[in-house]
Each structure stands twice: as C-alpha cells, then as structure tokens.
Amino acid sequence: MNNTESDIATKTPSPNTLLLHLPTSLRIISLNxxxxxxxxxxxxARLLEIGRQLSLASPTPTLVGLQECWTQADYLAIRSLTKSILPHGKFYFSGIFGSGLAILSKYPIEESSMYRYPLNGRPSAFFRGDWYVGKGVACARIRIGPGRGGVVEVFCTHLHAPYAEAGGEDSYACHRVAQAWEIARLMRWAGERGHGVVGLxxxxxxxxxxxxRVVVGGAGVRDVWRVWRPESKVERVAGKVGGxxxxxxxxxLRVHGATCDSRFNTWRWSKGVRRELEKGKDQEVDPExxxxxxxxxxYVFFASPTGQRWEVEDxxxxMTMRHPTLRCSLSDHFSVETTLVRRETGQAESEPAKSTYLPIETYDEILAMIATYDIRERxxxxxxxxxxGVEIFIALSCFVAVWWSPHNFVAFLLMLLSTLGLSAGVLDGLMGGLFVGSEIRALKEFEHEVRNAREQALRCLGTNPQPV
Structure with missing residues (x-):
C-alpha cells in the first residue's frame, strides 16, 4: 500500500465510529x-399557541411537520417561538394559495423540494380548494450525522380530503390513492439510497x-402507532372499529390513536355548545x-437507514390541551407524537430490508378503482x-334573434342570456377539453405504473404475469 492509500485508509472512519456521532433518539411531531x-x-391565536406548546414540549421535539399552516405569517410566528430548539425550517410554496406544509428541524436541512401530485382534485370544486392549493409532498433532506447513515429524508404531506357523506361514494378516492402511491415511491427511493425515512x-x-396499505407496503415503512400499539383497531366497519x-x-386517544373528530376536541362540538364555551361555560367530556x-x-411512518436499527420508544x-384564554382546542386535529431510538447493534443486526411489493389483490383493487374513475371522467x-357546443348554438341563436327583436328590453335579455350562457359553456369547455384531458392522461400514467409494479410483484413470486 502506498502512502496515499495508507492516508485514505487512516482517515476513512469505520461504521462504528460514524455511529458515535449520530443522535440516539429523534422526537417527531406531526400536526394538522x-x-x-x-x-x-x-x-x-391558535397557531401562536401551537408554537408556544412546541417550544415547551417535553421531550423536546427534533422534527416537526405541520399541515394546513397556510399563511407565512403564522409560520414565522411559530418559527420565532421555536427557533431555540428548532433552528432550521422550511415553509413550502405551491399552487395558487400555498401548500400549507412546513417542516421544522433541530438539524440542518441540506436540500428541500416541493413535489406536486399529478392527480390533485378538480378546479370545478372551487369551494373545496384542494386543486387550488397545489397539494403535494414537502421534502427535506436533513443531516443528523456523518456519512450516508447520517441523513434522514423527511416527507410531509396532506392528502386529498374525502368529501363523502356517511355511506356515500367518495369520488376523490382515486386521487387520494394516487397521491399515496406517489409519496410511497418517494419514501422508497430514499430508503434505496440508504437514508433514514420519515413520512408524516x-x-x-x-x-x-x-x-x-399503499404507503406501508409500497414504501417499506412502518406506522409508529401500529408498532407501539399493535392491539389498536385497524379500521372502522359499519360504525364500529375493526368490526x-x-x-x-x-x-x-390512548389505544387507537384517534387524532380527528374526537369528543375531546371542541371543534367537533355543536355550535351551540361552542358558543357557551366562549361565554366561559365549559363542558366536561366523560372518557367512558x-x-x-x-x-x-x-401518521408518522419511518424506516431505518442502512446499517442501523431505529425502534419506537413511545x-x-x-396537542390535546386547550387555548389558555379562548378555551378552544388548538386545532380540529390532535397531533401524533413519537420518539424513535437508535439501538446499538452491529451491521448484521441492522433492520432487515422489507419487500416493497404489495399483495396482488391490492394492485387489482387499485386497477379496478382506476377503471371506474376513468369511466366517470370520460x-x-x-x-x-x-x-x-350547446351554449355556442344558443349564443348564435340569440344573436340572430336580436335582429328581429321588437323591443330593446327583449334584445337586452337575449344578449344577457347569450353572454352568461356562453361564459359558462366556455368554462365547461376548458375544463372538459383541457383539465379533464390532462387528468385522464395522468390517470393513464398511474395505471401503467400500477400494472408494471403488479408484473414485477408476480415475477418476484415466481409466477408468470397475467393480464388484468
């Protein structure tokens, strides 16, 4: 070995040396x-108090993901209160009104990006706003220590809301599953780079x-609540939990990790009860x-970096407390909080790689959903x-009818009808010809990816892929 090679060998730290410079735990909080x-x-007032509670939280948070933090003023207010414990942060811009996503960190953010979802609601549903905010994934590459194992890639998102009545059809389910597919792919790629993964x-x-199922299976990550509380119910069935x-x-709260629509959250209460609360008349919630x-x-999902094993400590x-003066809950959601600890294990005992293939029936379920939604959109x-086309015909007919109009008032009504009708028709034509066409093409890409993944899964199982 020459002198140069000897110097390199001497200066290159061993894996065990690198581990000494990594934190032993990460406290992670996610809040809508x-x-x-x-x-x-x-x-x-609520978001200011959220910032104050984050600054006082124990254990002290090291990673925080916020959703529906729409205004930069609110973000800066939270940053000013938490900068001593979370000196690094990023407010993510997207769409017309902003993504509402932000990431705060104790450790430096080396890179950040905003990935917008290809399928993301419809502009015609302006009263819902999902399309206008440009929903996507806020990505941050955070350096917690040296080497490849000292990088944690954080992905913060807010998927499309259901907007379905009880027992009714959710026409946005396909959008939400497509978004879950996209974030799962981003997390999977981060794991393949050997980095730690946190999705929240x-x-x-x-x-x-x-x-x-798409996120957990497709990204090879673990849901911290299912790890910590394996006895928690899986899903609600006919008004019950897990049947x-x-x-x-x-x-x-304690066992099943309910963060939304809890009886303890004042924003679930009726307007009458909330008015009484504003007058100082509180309501006791019986936990039984x-x-x-x-x-x-x-959720908080995670996967360990290559050569390490991170486990859920709690x-x-x-964020179940009330605002000190307003007496209302700090948000209509509660937070999910977890502590991940790094176990001292050797390379051979590091977390085993997980398959990122979904069960074949899950691919078939997604493809069936895509086919149904494709028919709807066409x-x-x-x-x-x-x-x-009808509005163009009506507008031309009104223009012709004006020539024989006996009175100016009738002519005015005909022009008004043609103008309003043609305006509505042009908007519908733009949505049908441009937006829906773009949505159908994005749907085709999604379908191709699912079919391709299904074929790969079949090959992995040693079965010849069959057309669906």
Whole structure:
C-alpha cells in the first residue's frame, strides 16, 4: 500500500465510529394546524399557541411537520417561538394559495423540494380548494450525522380530503390513492439510497384502508402507532372499529390513536355548545362515553437507514390541551407524537430490508378503482364539451334573434342570456377539453405504473404475469 492509500485508509472512519456521532433518539411531531386564512376560527391565536406548546414540549421535539399552516405569517410566528430548539425550517410554496406544509428541524436541512401530485382534485370544486392549493409532498433532506447513515429524508404531506357523506361514494378516492402511491415511491427511493425515512402528515386515510396499505407496503415503512400499539383497531366497519365494539373516548386517544373528530376536541362540538364555551361555560367530556366518530388520519411512518436499527420508544396523541384564554382546542386535529431510538447493534443486526411489493389483490383493487374513475371522467368530459357546443348554438341563436327583436328590453335579455350562457359553456369547455384531458392522461400514467409494479410483484413470486 502506498502512502496515499495508507492516508485514505487512516482517515476513512469505520461504521462504528460514524455511529458515535449520530443522535440516539429523534422526537417527531406531526400536526394538522387548521390554519385556513379567513375561514378558520381564531386562526392566529391558535397557531401562536401551537408554537408556544412546541417550544415547551417535553421531550423536546427534533422534527416537526405541520399541515394546513397556510399563511407565512403564522409560520414565522411559530418559527420565532421555536427557533431555540428548532433552528432550521422550511415553509413550502405551491399552487395558487400555498401548500400549507412546513417542516421544522433541530438539524440542518441540506436540500428541500416541493413535489406536486399529478392527480390533485378538480378546479370545478372551487369551494373545496384542494386543486387550488397545489397539494403535494414537502421534502427535506436533513443531516443528523456523518456519512450516508447520517441523513434522514423527511416527507410531509396532506392528502386529498374525502368529501363523502356517511355511506356515500367518495369520488376523490382515486386521487387520494394516487397521491399515496406517489409519496410511497418517494419514501422508497430514499430508503434505496440508504437514508433514514420519515413520512408524516394528514393522510385522510384510516389504518388498514387502501391508501394506508399503499404507503406501508409500497414504501417499506412502518406506522409508529401500529408498532407501539399493535392491539389498536385497524379500521372502522359499519360504525364500529375493526368490526368489534365501539371504543370509548379515552380508549380512542390512548389505544387507537384517534387524532380527528374526537369528543375531546371542541371543534367537533355543536355550535351551540361552542358558543357557551366562549361565554366561559365549559363542558366536561366523560372518557367512558363511546366515540364511534373518532378517527386516526394523522401518521408518522419511518424506516431505518442502512446499517442501523431505529425502534419506537413511545407514541402518543398530543396537542390535546386547550387555548389558555379562548378555551378552544388548538386545532380540529390532535397531533401524533413519537420518539424513535437508535439501538446499538452491529451491521448484521441492522433492520432487515422489507419487500416493497404489495399483495396482488391490492394492485387489482387499485386497477379496478382506476377503471371506474376513468369511466366517470370520460363521461364528465363528454357532458362538459356537449354543454360547450350547446351554449355556442344558443349564443348564435340569440344573436340572430336580436335582429328581429321588437323591443330593446327583449334584445337586452337575449344578449344577457347569450353572454352568461356562453361564459359558462366556455368554462365547461376548458375544463372538459383541457383539465379533464390532462387528468385522464395522468390517470393513464398511474395505471401503467400500477400494472408494471403488479408484473414485477408476480415475477418476484415466481409466477408468470397475467393480464388484468
């Protein structure tokens, strides 16, 4: 060995030496802040208190992911309160109104990016806003130590909301599953690079649901709550949880990790009860009362870096306190909080690699959903383009009718009808011809990816792939 090679060998640290410079634990918090500008009640006061609670939290958080933090002013207020413990942060811009996503970190953020979902709601549903905020994944590459194993890639997201009545069809389910597929792929790629993976956010999917299965199986990550509370119920069935008995309010928080629609959250209460609360008349919530509406929609997923083994030391539902003066809950969601600890193990005892192939029936379920949604969208495109054509005909007819109009008032009405009708028709034509066409093409890409993954899964199982 020459001198140069000797110097390199001497200077290159061993894996065990690198581990000495890594933190032994990570405290992670994910919270949907409900910070809609002009729409969320007491927005500024609540988010300011969220920042204060983060600064006082024990154990001290090292990674925080926020959703529905829409205004930069609210983000900066939280940053000013937490900068001593979380000196690094990123507010993510996207869409017309912003993504609402932010990541705070104790450790430096080396790189960040905002990945927008190809399937992301419809512009015609302006009263819902999902399409206009440009939903996607806030990505941050965070350096917690030296070497490849000292990188944690954090992915924060807020998937499309269901907007379905009880027992009704959720026409956005395909969008949400496509979004789950996208974030699962990003997390899987991070794991393949040998980095630690943390995925967090409001996934608008219950445990065991299709979106949840796509993320867990497709990314090779673990759901911290299922690891910490394996006895927790998987999903609600016909008003019950996991097909068993409805849990009480206390169990929903402690055991089942319900972060949304809890009886303890004042924003679930009726308007009358909330008005009484504003007058100082509080309501006691009995933890023994059954709570069939409580749901777990917020998650922290993780995977260990190559050569390491990180485990869940604890997990809990947090941010359940009230605002000190307003007496309301800090958000319409509670947070999910967890501590991951690094176990001192050798290379051979590091976390084993997990298969990222889904069960074949899951691929088939996704493909069936895509086929159903594709039919719906093609029908919508035909209807919108037909409406456009009809409005053009009506507008031309009104222009001709004006020539024989006996009175100016009648002519005015005909012009008004043609103008309003043609405007509506043009909007529908643009949506049908441009947006729905773009959506169908994105749907085709999604279908191709699912079919390709299904074929790969079949080959991995030693079976010849069959067309679906």
């Amino acid at each position: 802040c409900w910070g809609l500008k002009y729409l969320s009640t007491h927005r500024s 956010g409001d996934f608008n999917s219950e445990p065991g649901g299709l979106g949840w 068993g008995e409805v849990p009480n309010s206390g169990e929903c 009362v059954l709570d069939p509406r409580a749901r777990r929609l917020d 997990a809990e539902v947090g 029908k919508q495109r035909r209807l919108r383009l037909t409406h456009f």
